[in-house]
Amino acid sequence: MKQFLSYAKLYKKDGILAIICIEAETIFELLIPLVMADIIDIGVVNNDRNYILLKGLQMVAYALISLLLGQACARFTAACGQGIGAEIRKAEFAKLQTFSFANTDHFSSSSLVTRLTSDVTMIQNSISNGLRPGFRSPVMMITAFVVSFILNAKLAIVFLIAAPVLAILLFFIIKNVRPLYSKMQGAIDLVNRIIQENLTAIRVVKAYVRGDYETKKFEEVNANLQASSEKAFTLAALNMPALQFVMYTTIISILWFGGNLVTIGGMKVGALTSFLSYVLQVLNSLMMFSSVFLLMTRSLTSWKRISEVLDEEPTINDNLAKDIEVKSGNIRFDHVFFKYKSDAKEYVLSDISIDIKAGQTIGIIGQTGSSKSSLVQLIPRLYDVTAGNIYIDDHPIYEYPQKQLRDSIAMVLQNNTLFSGTVKENLRWGKEDATDEEIEKACHIACVDEFIDRLENGYDTELGQGGVNVSGGQKQRLCIARAVLKAPKVLILDDSTSAVDTATEARIRDGLDKELPGMTKIIIAQRISSIMNADQIIILDDGKMNANDNHENLLSSNEIYQDIFYSQTKGGNL
Structure with missing residues (x-):
């Protein structure tokens, strides 16, 4: 609750005014x-029209004042609810930006989307729709209850029987519906996951004609969500019948006993009418209060899911960081071990020791699954090492603030990503204030200038989501240009030229060597031609370093390298 109130602080004024x-x-x-x-017992009984008119105008005045206050309440409540929801969503999104890859592995992307949207919306609605009945019903109930006892204490005793019965019924409903709401939100996560996967891979689905299979998968999770929702809402819907049962039983009892009191002269008709009005208000307030309870029950489930994100501690932090920057780009792996989960039985990388001098070009090659990508992701601390240390310029990487460390390293990942926006806006991810000349130079190095003129509006061409309107090779070259524009001390290319022909790849390598000679370059590749001129070539085999040497020595002495090399040349001949 303390954490929740911290987000409500900015909207405290709206909340207080609403209350x-x-x-x-x-x-x-x-x-x-x-x-x-008074109108019935005094005006009607005494046939006093002036009194009736005066009291009638008084009732109208009270009703108009209530209407104006209700409108003001709606405005302040909406501002409070939507504002708090926006603050929670902002805090949750900001927390996601601090997560390491290990943190994001704890949640599925579809679940995070649900927690940022559906769960926050649930809390917004709980405040917007629950604030008025939540603060209105207790006052109405207590006041009406007190006035009812003033009007006729004997008749008001009926409440003392009805209230506990209703409380027991509501307790049973709320106790059983809360875990069902949690299951329902989990079912929403699954539906979002299937939709996200299908839309992301829609070209693959179409190419393999798997629309029917995907539809069947969606129907299964959708049916699961439907069943979960029906079960939860069916139980929650018992709230209204329970209230109506208690309400009508109470009204019948009051009419029975009240009618007898009127007959024997123990109560006036106007008082009984007024008493019934207060009875309805008490019961109506109980109805509103029970609805608020159900709303709060569901919002608490959503808040628990949001809190799991907000309370997640980033596995990578700057607790040991110093105010230092990467100067040259020397990299040293010192007996590094790594596994993705601390309780995993085997290491993904085992006993890796490498010494890379600033300005060198390093090639990394190995069979699929040999943990090449895992190795380079440790350098910018996308994951932390499990044992051993990585040093840059003789400082352990944990001594660098994450921002400074990652600003000095540019990484083109295996799965290239472009964002919605223009080509120029995507390139400026590398350098936000880059000039047109700097952009053109980076694009020349990455051979983007070979196709940029063919795009509809050149650098101002709008890219679809994920860069769907450019080819795989063009996307890779744009991502390389974006990394080059950053002017990093270390450039990591994780199989980022696989969709580029060998001639273009050679021009990119030449451009990097000539234009950025002092940059440390680490290249993961499947083709030996991509790395054969590297200063060092590292061969990884099942997460272990098999060899580390230059092309000539490896070709003459290393069996794995020989197999890869001759399999990529015709008949084993150069």
């Missing part, structure tokens, strides 16, 4: 039955 309007509105509404009782 004041709610309570004032309630008081004026509660005065109306008293006025109505």
Whole structure:
């Protein structure tokens, strides 16, 4: 609750004003039955038209004041609810930006989307729709209850029987519906996951004609969500029948006993009418209060899911960081071990020791699954090592603030990503204030200038989501240009030229060597031609370093390298 209130701080004024309007509105509404009782018992009985007219105008005035207060309440409540929801969503998104890859592995992307949207919306709605009945119903109930006892204490005893019965029924409903809401939100996660996967891979689905299979998968999770929702809402719907049962039983009892009191002269008709009005208000307030309870029950489930994100501790932090920057780009792996989960039985990388001098070009090659990508992701601390250390310029990487460390390293990942926006906006991810000349130079190095003129509006061409309107090779070259524009000390290319022909790849390598000679370059590749001129070539085999040497020595002595090399040349001949 303390954490939640911290997000509500900015909207405290709106919340307080909303509560004041709610309570004032309630008081004026509660005065109306008293006025109505006076009209019947005094005005009607004495046939005093002036009194009836005066009291009638008083009722209208109270009703108009209640209406204005209700409108003000709606405005302040909406501002409070939507504002708090926006603050929670902002805090949750900001927390996601601090997560390492290990943190994001704890949640599926579809679940994170649900927690940022559906769960936050649930809390917004709980505040917007629950604030008024939540503060209105207790005041209305207590006031009406007290006035009912003042009007006729004997008749009001009926409440003392009805209230515990209703409380027991509501407790049973809320106790059983809460875990069902949690299951329902989990089912929403699954539906979002299937939709996300299908839309992301829609070209693959179409190419393999798997639309029917995907439809069947969606129907299964959708049916699961439907079943979970039906079960939860069916139980929650018992709230209304329970209230109606108690309400009508109470009304019948009051009419029975009240009618007898009127017959024997123990109560006036106006008082009984007023008493019934207060009875309805009490029962109506109980109905509203129970609805708020159900709303809060569901929002608490959503808040628990949001709190799991907000309370997640980033596995990578700057607790040991110093105010230092990467100067040259020397990299040293010192007996590094790594596994993705601390309780995993085997290491993904085992006993890796490498010494890379600034300005060198390093090639990394190995069979699929040999942990090449895992190795380079440790350098910018996308994951932390499990044992051993990585040093840059003789400082352990944990001594660098994450921002400075990652600013000095550019990484073109295996799965290239472009964002919605223009080509130029995507390139400026590398350098936000880059000039047109700097952009053109980076594009020349990455051979983007070979196709940029063929795009509809050149650098101002709008890219679809994920860069769907450019080819795989063009996308890779744009991502390389974006990394080059960053002017990093270390450039990591994770199989990022696989969709580029060998001639273009050679021109990119030449451009990097000539234009950025002092940059440390680490290249993961499947083709030996991509790395054969590297200063060092590292061969990884099942997460272990098999060899580390230059092309000539490896070709003459290393069996794995020989197999790869001759399999990529015709008949084993150069």
